Amino acid sequence: xxxxxxxxxxxxxxxxxxxxxxWQVSLLxxxxxxxxxxxxxxxxxTLRYTKSVVLNNEKRRLAETARSxxxxxxxxxxxxxxxxxxxxLDDPQSGSSLELLALISRLxx
Numbered sequence: 001x002x003x004x005x006x007x008x009x010x011x012x013x014x015x016x017x018x019x020x021x022x023w024q025v026s027l028l029x030x031x032x033x034x035x036x037x038x039x040x041x042x043x044x045x046t047l048r049y050t051k052s053v054v055l056n057n058e059k060r061r062l063a064e065t066a067r068s069x070x071x072x073x074x075x076x077x078x079x080x081x082x083x084x085x086x087x088x089l090d091d092p093q094s095g096s097s098l099e100l101l102a103l104i105s106r107l108x109x
Contacts (some may be wrong), residue, residue, distance in 0.1 A: 065107055076100060 006082065 021032065069104055069107060073100065
């Protein structure tokens, strides 16, 4: 193979080198921009999904805590009614009321 044949073979295979610099930048930059946008959209979707999952878990935990607090209060109120005492929160200075408020504070925090 002669030098001319090698050059013509390389020239036909390396079509990109025949283009001007601006065309090369445009041609190579376009896929980079498209891929960058795709990655950005994937990151945004992942963050939204993560935020949604975290908020749903917190919502579920808060609902369970509220239910358990309501059940605890109801149990103490039933206990007080059966022993003919006041409901736990009727008298804020009583020991059972202070105990219940301390329990609620610990659960909320």
